[in-house]
Amino acid sequence: xxxxxxxxxKFLSGFQMxxxxxxxxxxxxxILGIILAAMRVAPFSSLRGFAxxxxxTVRNTPLTLVFVFFVFVLPTLGIILPLGKVPAIIxxxxxxxxxxxxxxxxxxxxxxxxxxxxxxxxxxxTSQTLSLVxxxxxxxxxxxxxxxxxxxxxxxTSVAAGFTVVELTSTGRRLSLNHPDQVIPILLGVAAFYLxxxxxxxxxxxxxERKVVFAR
Amino acid sequence: xTNRVLYDAPGPKTLRTERIVSAIMFVALLAGLAxxxxxxxxxxxxDDRWRVLYDPPKSQTAVDVWxxxxxxxxxxxxxxxxxxxxxxxxxxxIFAIARNSxxxxxxxxxxxxIEFLRGMPVLLMMFFGxxxxxxxxxxxxxxxxxxxxxxxxxxxxxxxxxxxxxGQAEAGTAIGLTTWENLRIIQFPQVITLMxxxxxxxxxxxxxxxxxxxxxxxxxxxxxxxxxxxxxxxTSRLPLFIAVVSIYLIVSxxxxxxxxxxxxxxxxxxx
Numbered sequence: 001x002x003x004x005x006x007x008x009x010k011f012l013s014g015f016q017m018x019x020x021x022x023x024x025x026x027x028x029x030x031i032l033g034i035i036l037a038a039m040r041v042a043p044f045s046s047l048r049g050f051a052x053x054x055x056x057t058v059r060n061t062p063l064t065l066v067f068v069f070f071v072f073v074l075p076t077l078g079i080i081l082p083l084g085k086v087p088a089i090i091x092x093x094x095x096x097x098x099x100x101x102x103x104x105x106x107x108x109x110x111x112x113x114x115x116x117x118x119x120x121x122x123x124x125x126t127s128q129t130l131s132l133v134x135x136x137x138x139x140x141x142x143x144x145x146x147x148x149x150x151x152x153x154x155x156x157t158s159v160a161a162g163f164t165v166v167e168l169t170s171t172g173r174r175l176s177l178n179h180p181d182q183v184i185p186i187l188l189g190v191a192a193f194y195l196x197x198x199x200x201x202x203x204x205x206x207x208x209e210r211k212v213v214f215a216r
Numbered sequence: 217x218t219n220r221v222l223y224d225a226p227g228p229k230t231l232r233t234e235r236i237v238s239a240i241m242f243v244a245l246l247a248g249l250a251x252x253x254x255x256x257x258x259x260x261x262x263d264d265r266w267r268v269l270y271d272p273p274k275s276q277t278a279v280d281v282w283x284x285x286x287x288x289x290x291x292x293x294x295x296x297x298x299x300x301x302x303x304x305x306x307x308x309x310i311f312a313i314a315r316n317s318x319x320x321x322x323x324x325x326x327x328x329x330i331e332f333l334r335g336m337p338v339l340l341m342m343f344f345g346x347x348x349x350x351x352x353x354x355x356x357x358x359x360x361x362x363x364x365x366x367x368x369x370x371x372x373x374x375x376x377x378x379x380x381x382x383g384q385a386e387a388g389t390a391i392g393l394t395t396w397e398n399l400r401i402i403q404f405p406q407v408i409t410l411m412x413x414x415x416x417x418x419x420x421x422x423x424x425x426x427x428x429x430x431x432x433x434x435x436x437x438x439x440x441x442x443x444x445x446x447x448x449x450x451t452s453r454l455p456l457f458i459a460v461v462s463i464y465l466i467v468s469x470x471x472x473x474x475x476x477x478x479x480x481x482x483x484x485x486x487x
Contacts, residue, residue, distance in 0.1 A: 044234065044241050046238050046239070057461075060465050061461055061464055062425070062427035062438075062464060063427075064427040065427060065457075065461060065464065068438060072457075073453045073454055076451060076453045077256060077454065155338075158338075158339040159339060162339075162430065169337060169340050172343065173347065176347040176348075184348045187348055194335060194337060194340070202331075202334075
């Protein structure tokens with residue numbers, strides 16, 4: 001236990017790096033994911049096709065392999081990213097945006113077709129149908145799955161530990177090697193930091209979900 | 217939801233505009249792709265580096281390369297996944313039964329364990345196996361995959377139990393089955409068929425997560441790729457990477473198709 005207390009500053013700086021990775025790539029993948037979702041429901045088949053190929057390829061590739069691409073493969077093509085968090089953020093964004101896209105798309109699809117038909121029937125224009133009827137309902141159903149994707153992202157930032165980024169998991173590994181007699185408390189300490197993010201986020205997702213179900 | 221609901225049915229003019237815009241965007245995407253390939257070509261992606269996949273240098277044969285990737289690499293990946301998946305499933309059953317227990321403490325402990333495991337990165341669990349339990353890298357990978365996926369599968373089973381009509385369990389109780397018999401004879405057989413598509417999807421996630429073995433030092437597909445490009449030199453990284461991505465895509469897309477097929481089969485059976 002004393003190793004956890006004496007090394008607390010290292011835990012905190014690892015936690016800070018995990019947060020930086022999660023927040024930066026979270027924001028970026030939300031933006032990219034929503035653009036992709038818009039492309040997937042666009043009336044232009046070429047955009048739909050492109051977005052579908054992107055999403056299906058990325059979703060079926062392991063995250064570790066995406067990291068390998070940005071850290072080990074791109075440099076052989078003469079594109080050298082600074083080592084550390086930049087390739088990690090890019091890899092996490094590329095990966096997570098595909099899942100955000102799917103969450104948003106299924107949220108839009110979950111709004112009953114009758115809602116749109118009813119809106120059209122009372123004479124609302126396309127823009128009004130979207131802004132007054134579809135989007136307000138879609139946003140509510142979309143929030144819980146998006147929170148779940150962001151929770152997965154937070155856990156996925158740990159993959160960066162294998163690619164020279166010193167975040168929580170990597171800190172845990174280093175400290176374990178320095179204090180071989182206290183590995184269990186150290187790793188449980190790391191776990192506690194992850195739970196600090198994932199459990200409250202999970203509770204929020206659950207609460208929103210119940211609220212949405214109630215509203216239906 | 218089809219977009220058609222949002223607009224008036226498009227006339228011939230609108231359809232034509234849509235097609236033209238779509239074609240323009242297609243050309244734009246194609247141009248983007250061409251630019252990408254052009255800049256790649258300037259960096260030499262079309263030189264003889266691809267030979268590593270069909271006529272490799274250093275007196276190796278294509279068979280050697282593909283055998284190392286498919287038989288050794290993919291084999292080790294599948295080995296970890298195929299041991300971890302059934303173990304996780306068995307453990308998930310125990311969690312689900314404990315969670316359903318009438319004993320408050322047992323069910324509360326089960327919930328706590330599930331939430332704890334679900335909230336943690338798989339990689340951290342693998343490190344736990346490696347550093348705290350001093351397992352070898354293969355066992356550490358299986359350990360991490362098993363614990364994490366057991367928690368997720370337990371949640372899937374719970375969702376399945378909640379989705380079953382209540383009359384099923386009630387009928388079981390009415391004919392005098394104990395809680396355990398009720399679960400074993402009446403509920404679980406139905407839950408498993410109901411949840412088979414979700415379980416297959418979770419197996420795909422597990423298979424993808426086995427690539428974390430790359431970080432923990434387990435000799436799976438990604439590590440085999442790395443060994444190969446260390447041997448053949450830096451220029452072989454791109455071709456070998458593309459080969460490994462393709463292997464993952466083929467395996468996991470086939471499994472997703474299987475999940476969809478099973479789902480359809482089940483939907484037809486209930487209809």
